Amino acid sequence: MKIETEILLEGNSIVLIPLEMKYKDSLFEALKSPEVWKYTWREVKTIDDFEPIFMAAIQNKEEGKQIPFIIKDKVCGKVIGTTRIGDIDLVNRSVEIGWTWLSPSFWRTGANTECKFLCFNIVLKSYKSYGFNFQLADKMNVRKRR
DSSP: OOOOOOOOEEOSSEEEEEOOGGGHHHHHHHHOSHHHHTTSSOOOOSHHHHHHHHHHHHHHHHTTSOEEEEEEETTTOOEEEEEEEEEEETTTTEEEEEEEEEOGGGTTSSHHHHHHHHHHHHHHHHHSSOEEEOOOOOTTOHHHHO
């Protein structure tokens, strides 16, 4: 089975668009706040710091290991973050949904919940009976664990 990585998912308030090179600058703009990276092992202050993260997502997409998206707000039309369907395991029929980073101005808006819903929905419809892996936020990240 080949994993389709060029899928567009549209919700009520956001659109998940397949990640492409043309989104690098706008995605960095959305995610450049130090608050986004506070509970990760990454230190992202410049576009150069961001590039390896972005390029890894592009490479994993090309290899069929992940389906990375940019998140676009339907009201303002801006790129507000990224999310992925990843750790795709065709043999064991499982995926992980996550790697969601949002611009702080879209925290607590429902965008993250809608991302997860759209990703769960497409996996259930397209790949039938897949298992899902959940990875919780760092224990220090109280904001995300609420």
